[in-house]
Amino acid sequence: MISILIILLLNALLVLIVATLVPGITVKNYGAAIAVALTYSILSWLFKGILVFLAFPLILVTFGLFHLVLNAFLLWVTDKILDSFEITGVTPLAIGTVSLTIGGALVNYLVGH
Numbered sequence: 161m162i163s164i165l166i167i168l169l170l171n172a173l174l175v176l177i178v179a180t181l182v183p184g185i186t187v188k189n190y191g192a193a194i195a196v197a198l199t200y201s202i203l204s205w206l207f208k209g210i211l212v213f214l215a216f217p218l219i220l221v222t223f224g225l226f227h228l229v230l231n232a233f234l235l236w237v238t239d240k241i242l243d244s245f246e247i248t249g250v251t252p253l254a255i256g257t258v259s260l261t262i263g264g265a266l267v268n269y270l271v272g273h
Contacts, residue, residue: 184252192244
């Protein structure tokens with residue numbers, strides 16, 4: 161339970177860092193970044209399995225890179241759900257998706273969950 165909380169807080173910090181470095185992604189404050197990390201995690205937990213099942217042929221053909229498209233879709237949905245988080249274009253969405261995917265994998269590896 162503690163590791164899940166640590167992962168959530170580190171992912172929120174990651175969201176805040178990505179929003180600072182990538183023009184076109186804005187987060188109002190750290191509380192909003194926590195909301196983004198929580199919403200994105202819940203959406204991933206609820207829908208990622210179904211999306212991977214439906215997109216499995218594309219994932220197979222692209223050697224797994226289509227996972228980035230699924231992550232981008234979930235990040236876009238997170239943007240639409242939360243008012244305190246905004247992505248203003250496709251390029252910031254792509255850069256943010258790659259950054260958050262790599263950073264999230266690194267956080268999960270470091271925390272050991």
